[in-house]
Amino acid sequence: MTRVAASALAVAVCLIVGCAAPPPNPVSPTGPSVDGASSSAPPASAVATSATPTATATPASKPTPGPWRSAPDSAVIAGVQLLHVVWTGQRFVATGSALGGGAAIVDSTDGEVWHGQQLDGTDARQDVLAAGPRGVVAIGLVGARLASWSSPDGLRWTVHESAFPATVDGNEVSVTAVVATDRGWLAVGRTDPFCNHACGLDPVRAMVWISTDGLRWSRVADQASFATSGMIDVTRGGPGFVAVGLAGDHAAIWTSADGVVWTRVHDSPLFHRLPSQDPSAYAQMTGVAAGDGIVAAIGLEGPGGAHGPSGRAWRSVDGLTWTAARTEDFAAAGGTSVYPVDVIATPEGFLAIAQANGACGIQVWTSVDGSSWRCSTADVHLAAMASYSAATSESIDVIVGLSIVDSPPDTGPPGAVWLRSRS
Numbered sequence: 001m002t003r004v005a006a007s008a009l010a011v012a013v014c015l016i017v018g019c020a021a022p023p024p025n026p027v028s029p030t031g032p033s034v035d036g037a038s039s040s041a042p043p044a045s046a047v048a049t050s051a052t053p054t055a056t057a058t059p060a061s062k063p064t065p066g067p068w069r070s071a072p073d074s075a076v077i078a079g080v081q082l083l084h085v086v087w088t089g090q091r092f093v094a095t096g097s098a099l100g101g102g103a104a105i106v107d108s109t110d111g112e113v114w115h116g117q118q119l120d121g122t123d124a125r126q127d128v129l130a131a132g133p134r135g136v137v138a139i140g141l142v143g144a145r146l147a148s149w150s151s152p153d154g155l156r157w158t159v160h161e162s163a164f165p166a167t168v169d170g171n172e173v174s175v176t177a178v179v180a181t182d183r184g185w186l187a188v189g190r191t192d193p194f195c196n197h198a199c200g201l202d203p204v205r206a207m208v209w210i211s212t213d214g215l216r217w218s219r220v221a222d223q224a225s226f227a228t229s230g231m232i233d234v235t236r237g238g239p240g241f242v243a244v245g246l247a248g249d250h251a252a253i254w255t256s257a258d259g260v261v262w263t264r265v266h267d268s269p270l271f272h273r274l275p276s277q278d279p280s281a282y283a284q285m286t287g288v289a290a291g292d293g294i295v296a297a298i299g300l301e302g303p304g305g306a307h308g309p310s311g312r313a314w315r316s317v318d319g320l321t322w323t324a325a326r327t328e329d330f331a332a333a334g335g336t337s338v339y340p341v342d343v344i345a346t347p348e349g350f351l352a353i354a355q356a357n358g359a360c361g362i363q364v365w366t367s368v369d370g371s372s373w374r375c376s377t378a379d380v381h382l383a384a385m386a387s388y389s390a391a392t393s394e395s396i397d398v399i400v401g402l403s404i405v406d407s408p409p410d411t412g413p414p415g416a417v418w419l420r421s422r423s
Contacts, residue, residue, distance in 0.1 A: 063347055063422040065397065068364070068377050070385075071417035076116045078414040080104040082400035084129040085391045086136065086154075092391055093136055093154035094400045095126040099411045103140065107154055111398045111419035117155065128187070129389075132180020137214035139163070139175045139187060146175060150214035160215040170194075171204050177233045179241070184212035186259045188243050190230030202248050203230030210259055225254060225264040237290025238319020244285035244297050249273070251285040251299055251312075255319045270314070270324055273301055283312060287352070291345025295319050296370030298340040298352050308337030311354060315370035326372035330354070330365065338363070346392045347422065351376075353387040353399060362387045362418060364399065385416045396421055 071077060078099075085094040091109045098104040103124040105117040126140035126149065135152040148163035165173055171191040178187040191204040206229045208220040229247035231254065240257040247264075251271040256262045273281040285299035295316040302309030311330025316322045330338050339355040349368040356363045361377030362385045387401040397420050402413040 065348060065376075065420050065422045068362070068399075068418050068420045071112055071114070071419060074114060076106055076114045077417055078403075079116070080106055080415040081402050081413065082106070082388065082415040082417065084126065084138075084389045085398055085400045086129050086131040087391045087393045087398075088131045088136055088154045091154055092393070092398050093129070093131070093151075094389075094417075095129055095138055096400070096415060097125060099414065105154075105157070108398075111396045111417065114417065117157075119157070128175060128178050130178040130180055130185065132185070133182075134180065134184060135214070137178055137180075137185050137211075139178055146173065148211075148215050148217065158215060163215060163217050164209065165219075168207075169204075173207065175209070176231060176245075177243075179234050179236060181210075181236070181259060184210065185214050186210050186234065186241065187217065188231035188234045188245075190232075190245070192230070202228060203246070205229065206231040206243075206245065206254070206262075208243075208259070208262065220260055220262075223262060225262050229264075232285065233287045235288045235290045235295070237288075237295040238316065242288055242290065242295050242297075242316075242319040244288045244299070246282075246284035249282040251283045251314075253285065253297070253319070253322070265320060265322070268322070270322060277301060278303070285312075285314070286340055287343040289343045289345045289350060291350065292369075293317060294350075294370050296325075296343055296345075296350045296352075296367065297322075298343045298354075300339055302337075309339055311338040311340045313340070313352070313367075313370070313373055323371070325367070325370060330373065341387075342389050344390050344392055346397060347394065351390055351392070351397060353390050355386060355388075362399065362401075364390075385418060386413070387418070 080096045080098055082094050082096040085092055091107050092111060093107045095105050103119055103126050106114045108114040124142045126138040129138045136154045138149040140147060142161045145161055146164035146166060147159055147161045149157050149159045151157045164175060167173060168191050172194050173191050175187050175189040178185055187209045189207045191207060206226040209217040211217045229252050230245045231243045232245040234241055234243040238255050241259055243254040245252050253265040254262045273283050281301060281303060283301045285297045288297045297314045299312045300309040301312050311327050313325035313327045314322050315325050337356060340352055341354055343350060343352040350370055352365045354363040360375040364377040365373040366376040367373045384403060384405040385401050386404050387399045390399045399418045401416050403416040404413055
């Protein structure tokens with residue numbers, strides 16, 4: 001089992017018993033044909049290895065967020081283990097697993113009051129979610145088949161139950177992230193050898209797909225930059241798109257101008273375990289976001305000795321040249337494991353969330369420019385939530401996840417929503 005696949009298994013267990021482990025884990029396509037793509041690596045000088053970037057002050061014109069607070073208790077939130085959330089421009093849409101089984105979708109215009117949606121069938125789950133000018137797309141499983149859902153508004157949904165192949169060359173396929181493009185959608189993922197438990201296998205190759213409607217997908221042709229690696233997240237930024245993930249025991253980054261031709265950023269010690277770590281430790285990137293001309297990536301380094309993995313972060317202004325970010329608060333989350341799971345761009349800069357137990361409440365960090373991060377949820381009462389995904393509108397930040405207090409042993413932990421407003 002790959003390291004990401006191992007994390008996925010941990011999430012499945014935690015959704016049942018109530019622990020707070022992490023999930024594994026986003027320019028339009030106008031270039032060469034899908035079948036004719038190729039790639040080559042840039043020169044080594046494309047990567048900077050500075051570990052001490054300088055943060056900039058928050059501009060006075062930027063809005064000021066208020067304190068985090070929980071959404072009012074409701075049966076809708078309590079009945080769904082919420083794992084993903086996006087802002088469509090009109091409403092927040094969140095997906096997860098209903099406590100009674102099957103996929104579930106909820107929506108809210110203000111982050112306070114949430115409405116449940118009716119979905120056909122129970123043998124389904126939605127693993128990744130994205131919003132864009134053409135609506136909302138979710139990708140997940142119906143039974144054992146990779147499926148895709150599309151909606152023009154986050155309220156009315158159409159499903160295609162055979163959107164992706166389940167296997168490629170005998171290896172298992174997973175879709176790990178999706179992002180909107182000018183002409184539709186782009187999804188990334190990976191293939192891994194089949195494995196039942198702790199197999200310690202590295203990914204076979206990264207994979208990319210494109211779609212105009214979010215239901216019918218075309219696979220981008222295999223290329224050299226995809227070998228022995230896996231993409232975990234993707235964003236629009238840099239030259240067009242930036243994807244992050246892992247290659248063997250170290251983090252990896254790809255860039256593309258059109259979503260079809262992908263280039264791996266040249267490997268650097270910046271993407272490997274720190275020299276002080278055990279030789280068996282690894283590093284990987286688990287999330288990436290872009291805003292105001294900056295690309296921010298988060299990830300982890302593990303196993304990290306007695307306390308488990310610790311958080312890592314990186315920054316770039318073009319997707320090609322990267323520096324390490326200051327992450328003292330990541331490592332100081334109570335001296336326990338830290339699994340960064342999501343990062344988004346906000347009007348103030350960036351917001352990252354992680355799975356951990358410690359002094360940083362529900363484990364939310366903020367950064368003005370991606371060069372340094374600080375805890376933004378130090379209130380101890382916020383530690384009652386395991387956070388999994390974040391989204392932002394012009395006036396509200398929302399985090400969705402699970403409640404880890406008094407969770408029923410027969411159904412697992414109920415859903416939870418935290419939010420803050422800005423003025």
